[in-house]
Amino acid sequence: MTDLVGHFLIFTIVxxxxxxxxxxxxxxxxxxxxxxxxxxxxxxxxxxxxTSYIQFDLRFYVVALLFIIFDVEVAFFFPWALVFGxxxxxxxxxxxxxxxxxxxDKLLNLPSSGLAExxxxxxxxxxxxxxxxxxxxxxxxxxxxxxxVWKRGDLDWVRAMVVHARQARTNSTSLLIPxxxxxxxxxxGTTPRETAVVP
Amino acid sequence: xxCISPLLAAGSIGDFLRTxxxxxxxxxxxxxxxxxxxxIIHAAFLFAMFGLVPxxxxxxxxxxxxxxxxxxxxTRVGGRFGWLQSLADGVKLIQKEDLVPSMAxxxxxxxxxxxACVATFGxxxxxxxxxxxxxxxxxxxxxxxFAILSIEVVGIILAGYSSGSKWSLFGGMREAxxxxxxxxxxxxxxxxxxxxxxxLNLTEIGQVQSGWFLNWLVFNSPFTFLAFWVYFxxxxxxxxxxxxxxxxxxxxxxxxxxxxxxxxxxxFFFMAEYASMFLVSLVASLLFLGGWHTGIAPLDSVLTGLRxxxxxxxxxxxxxxxxxxxxxxxxxxxxxxxxxxxIWLRWTLPRLRIDQVMTTCLKYLVPMSCGLFLCxxxxxxxxxxxxxxxxxxxxxxxxxxSIGERMGRQSVTRPVETDESAGQxxxxxxxxxxxxxxxxxxxxESQDKVSAGSVRPxxxxxxxxx
Numbered sequence: 001m002t003d004l005v006g007h008f009l010i011f012t013i014v015x016x017x018x019x020x021x022x023x024x025x026x027x028x029x030x031x032x033x034x035x036x037x038x039x040x041x042x043x044x045x046x047x048x049x050x051t052s053y054i055q056f057d058l059r060f061y062v063v064a065l066l067f068i069i070f071d072v073e074v075a076f077f078f079p080w081a082l083v084f085g086x087x088x089x090x091x092x093x094x095x096x097x098x099x100x101x102x103x104x105d106k107l108l109n110l111p112s113s114g115l116a117e118x119x120x121x122x123x124x125x126x127x128x129x130x131x132x133x134x135x136x137x138x139x140x141x142x143x144x145x146x147x148x149v150w151k152r153g154d155l156d157w158v159r160a161m162v163v164h165a166r167q168a169r170t171n172s173t174s175l176l177i178p179x180x181x182x183x184x185x186x187x188x189g190t191t192p193r194e195t196a197v198v199p
Numbered sequence: 200x201x202c203i204s205p206l207l208a209a210g211s212i213g214d215f216l217r218t219x220x221x222x223x224x225x226x227x228x229x230x231x232x233x234x235x236x237x238x239i240i241h242a243a244f245l246f247a248m249f250g251l252v253p254x255x256x257x258x259x260x261x262x263x264x265x266x267x268x269x270x271x272x273x274t275r276v277g278g279r280f281g282w283l284q285s286l287a288d289g290v291k292l293i294q295k296e297d298l299v300p301s302m303a304x305x306x307x308x309x310x311x312x313x314x315a316c317v318a319t320f321g322x323x324x325x326x327x328x329x330x331x332x333x334x335x336x337x338x339x340x341x342x343x344x345f346a347i348l349s350i351e352v353v354g355i356i357l358a359g360y361s362s363g364s365k366w367s368l369f370g371g372m373r374e375a376x377x378x379x380x381x382x383x384x385x386x387x388x389x390x391x392x393x394x395x396x397x398x399l400n401l402t403e404i405g406q407v408q409s410g411w412f413l414n415w416l417v418f419n420s421p422f423t424f425l426a427f428w429v430y431f432x433x434x435x436x437x438x439x440x441x442x443x444x445x446x447x448x449x450x451x452x453x454x455x456x457x458x459x460x461x462x463x464x465x466x467f468f469f470m471a472e473y474a475s476m477f478l479v480s481l482v483a484s485l486l487f488l489g490g491w492h493t494g495i496a497p498l499d500s501v502l503t504g505l506r507x508x509x510x511x512x513x514x515x516x517x518x519x520x521x522x523x524x525x526x527x528x529x530x531x532x533x534x535x536x537x538x539x540x541x542i543w544l545r546w547t548l549p550r551l552r553i554d555q556v557m558t559t560c561l562k563y564l565v566p567m568s569c570g571l572f573l574c575x576x577x578x579x580x581x582x583x584x585x586x587x588x589x590x591x592x593x594x595x596x597x598x599x600x601s602i603g604e605r606m607g608r609q610s611v612t613r614p615v616e617t618d619e620s621a622g623q624x625x626x627x628x629x630x631x632x633x634x635x636x637x638x639x640x641x642x643x644e645s646q647d648k649v650s651a652g653s654v655r656p657x658x659x660x661x662x663x664x665x
Contacts, residue, residue: 003234003335003337004325004335004337004339004343006234006235006238007238007324007334007335008321008324008347010235010238010239010242011238011242011245011317011320011321011324011334012317012321014239014242014243014246015242015246015249015313015316015317015320015321016313016317018243018246018250019312019313019316019317019467022293022463023297023463023464025293026293026294026295026297026462026463027297029293029294030293030294030295030296030297030462031296032296032297033296038298039298039299039300039301040300040301040302041300041302041303041362041363041364041365041459042364042366042453042458042459043364043365043366044453048302048364048365051302051363052302052362052363052364052365052367052368053363054368060372060375060376063376063379063380063557063561064375064376064379066380066561067379067380067382067383070383070565071382071383071386074383074386074387074390075342077387077390078339078341078342078390078393078399081390081393081394081397081399082393082397082398082399083397084394084397084576085393085394085395085396085397085398086397088394088397088579088580088583088589088603089397089579089589089601089602089603089606089607090603091579091580091583091589092583092588092589092601092603092604093583093587093588094587094588094589094601095601095603095604095607096600096604096607096608098607098608099600099603099604099605099606099607099608100607101607102606102607102608102609102610103397103603103606103607103610105610106397106398106606106607106610107397125583128579128580129580132576132577132580135576139569139572139573143569146565146569150561150562155557155558155561155562156554156558157553157554157557157558158554
């Protein structure tokens, strides 16, 4: 752990130092002639209207929530995958004794000594099935949540389509309803929108 | 020459430093200093590569784009093929004025390119370029790699937010939404080969794919084969490459998150982008395409033999070094091929709309990767109960046997990492034990069963024959 963190720290420092060098070299040769126009924000040549430090659209929030849940789950998959992978390899009854003892040491996290009793194919089968049940429950909860979010329409980027689809469900004559009217639906409708509306 | 010969005799930078003395006091270096100095030297070497890779790929991109659009691309700088074009661009960019808009948040604006670059660069530290050629040999290598790589997005978001421009803000926000969505299938697809190998150590994942190319993990099962394509798509998107380059969509957002950047700071983003393209391609090669193995069994066994002799013998071993260098070339060519495909895609496919990008990810790639993950879990269980071995067709002995066979033998014959800066091996073992709390009860349980049932390996073999 300290090895990894220490390395990352050193790599960060080295990268930062080596990135600063061209900027410092550039300071000797590059011009510095600030003007008011040059320091202004580019907005297609027009004077800027308002500030850009504004609230974000709420749908980023939903995507971010989804990401956190998924990513935390996936982070827990990694150690599980090691054990499950080792167990499924040990399940193979045709495995040679040498390979079996090597895999056992690896799965039990022992130094390669051959002291541990090799795990049999049947035991590995039980272990793999236990792992399978674990992950099915663990992953199942996540997938149910994912299906709920999907059904609820939170995965639709263009909210107008959700509103439109809802209206279509309740109203059989939905084809007559103009599409643009409900484009600002959704909880984040009042904030400036991303340019995501279908052209 | 006087200073090079002890370096060659030492075998590794760490060994070399241990034999050296501090110039003025004449005392020997303690182990912590040696570790730090080794890490700094590794970092400097890797940074040289980190800087050169974008040089090459930017030139390649311009040449390929030219050819695809029926032009020649750069032709003049550096003689033939314009191969020094990137250097000329670099010299030009150094002379450009370093602008910070008055509306921008100066500190964050100046910091953002560093974060993007450092995150991409940091991910290289766990990457093995050949057998044991990594700065850190970690048992959680792949996990660390994904973790560090995902910091890059923070730099992009900061760049977009701190510019004070609406174009930048839109670009940064798109990048945020896009990256957080594509991280999910990226990590799940990275897990699929891990399920087959049972290891997160990238060196072990590479070693297990020796032999003929059918031993590569992409051919391990139908699901790893599909996962490779999903991984490639997702990794293209996670480098914000076309057709997923919504964060910098020139036709809609002027320049996206880098609208207000100029000169070297602007080019740092591109260094990070091209380096991360190469990085995800190298990871794809390691996870799916056999890593540093050529896929030709006789050639690979010769090279592996050379590496093992080099690892066993003290000091510098020329043949082993050359074998490792060759392995690095093989890995780099595989990575470069995948980068070429990414470039090819950029100049072939039109850019998607943001809602299409998000739909592609959340409604197609996430369910696909989840499905592939579940199938890859169930696959070995089904195959073993159906045919009684872990491969559908009998894997011949000259191929090295099934993946479990190869993995088991490999952990017997090569228990200790041969890397020069591996630090204390105990660290990694403790760490992987800590990071798998849920696995411990199951393992101890199985250990109990083993000792209670006292099943010996030879009795398993006979049972299998019966």
